[in-house]
Amino acid sequence: MILAQAFSNFVLDLDGVLWRGERAIPNAPETVSSLRDSSKTVLYVTNNSGASPAAVAEKLAAMGAPAGANDVITSATAASLLIERTIPAIRGRVAYVIGGPGLIEAMEGLGLRIVEGKDADDASLVIVGIDKKLTYDKLRHATRAIRAGATFIATNTDPTLPAADGLWPGAGAIVAALRTATGVEPLVAGKPHMPMLDVARERLGSAPALVVGDRVDTDVLGAQAAGWPSALVLTGATGLADLAVATAWPDFILRDVSMLLRDLPHPLVRPAAGPDLPTIATLLHDGGLPAGSARERVGRTVVAEFDRSVLATAAWEVLDGVALLRSVAVGPKARGFGLGVHVVAGALKGIANAGVRDVYLVTTDAEGFFKRCGFHVVPRDELPDGVARHPQITRECPSSAPVMRMELPQ
Ligand SMILES: [Mg+2]
Known part of the structure; x- marks a missing residue:
């Protein structure tokens, strides 16, 4: 599914989507140029009121994304x-x-x-x-x-x-x-409050727009208030830890704005159920992970489904008030499309909903991926007892495998 083809109108946030400070986010200017070249309507909405629409349009043009002052709506x-x-x-x-x-x-x-x-x-x-x-x-x-x-x-x-x-x-x-x-x-006046999106709606007419932003509390909630779909990019203020405790969930999660142009499976992440177990077992087997007690964990498992196929999964256990994220697997043919991020985000939300804020994991070959998700490596001698004694740490993974941690916001 290519989002750039699925919608005619795009309402793009600026800070954290197109740029961070004075620096353009890689591939962002090329992405909006490509949208405009294919006759899509692109409006820029920013809660930043520091610069005038004309000055913002000049900054966009200087970064290689030509825009008119009328395409920019500031707070x-x-x-x-x-x-x-x-x-x-x-x-x-x-x-x-x-x-x-x-x-x-x-x-x-x-x-x-x-x-x-x-x-x-x-x-x-x-x-x-x-x-x-x-x-x-x-x-x-x-x-x-x-x-x-x-x-x-x-x-x-x-x-x-x-x-x-x-x-x-x-x-x-x-x-x-x-x-x-x-x-x-x-x-x-600004997002998620209506005056800002009312200005956008006036300029777009009645057709719906895809709102692309880096914050749940402004961009996603604002889109929902306007009745428009939303895509959250992970290049700005919101990481997976913030998303786990957010009050709303975007329709799409994108690594960056250039993912609008790519043909990606945009999955539904949902709790796993009994009928998913054979597929989960296959995903774990293909990922070289032990299926072990997947059946017992089914209430603490999420799956990413697209086109009626389950393509990825993640699970967790709660041990003495902390969580162990485990069994993160993406099907061999579905790798490289960001599905791992979707299931980790879904699992973190499940963990947060259970009232747990401290999340650990051990990995043999995916340290880089989990770092991008926001985890950091912690010394094994600093682990809470429940995690330190868990068979995954003591037996299933080699003692050289890094243990990683993420703290979710309260
Ligand atoms: Mg922003």
Whole structure:
């Protein structure tokens, strides 16, 4: 199944999908160029309000993905719509803005009179987005205005911003400071809230779009609120550990955005049942893994199914409050399509649902794969008793096989 052929409209998030900071994600610009070359409609939606749509379009073009300003919707665009919908007689109103040039430009475009410093005391609106020049004084002015009754509007509440060297504080961290200082909940414009996707829907007309993003709490939930399908890419803020504890699940999981162009089995990952056992036994046998007590583990096993065939499986055991992930196998003909990631994600979700947060595994030949999933190697003398005594560790795998661990978020 090639997602690029299955949909006509694509709504792509930017940070963590197309780029991280100033660096393009490998193959991402080529992917969107290819979508546009095949007459697909591509809109870019970003909760980042720092740059104007025109500046974002220039950045896209410089990376090799030509776009017009009208193809870009920022949370500043969405904040404009939110203000137009909720605030009467906008023109000439006094507003205090914490944010970058993109947000200030959008607010001036509405006819608001933007003030600075102590003049914030006169503001009837406080609009807050990402501000890389944030100071205590800015927080102080905004706090005073909100406490005096100004309407508090947030472009978005993303806790972090993916950068080339890791995650930086996002607009949500600034909004949280003001929420704490004022006790006031803001009106929010960006994903997963509707103003942003309403702008996208207006520009696309009625046809559904595939939303591609790197966050469950904004991109996937936003898509679900709009009634559109979603694809999560693993190149940004969300890893498998985060996905395991997320409140929603994407329709598709992609290693990166270029997977839109590839012919991949996009499986349904579901709990295993009795009739799956013969197929599971074959998968384990082909993977050189002991089938052992697969029947006893069937309630703690997931399978990835595509086109009515079970192509991959993973299972787990719970030992003294920690989990042992085991029996991860992908059929020989289905390898290299990301199915291993799907079943590991499904198993981690099962483990998280059981209230367990500490996950171990031992592997003889897949250390690199599990590292990409987010596991890291731990010394054998630091294992909890239940894991250290498990036959898989003591007998079934050689003592040189690395033991790996992942901690799921609370
Ligand atoms: Mg993102």
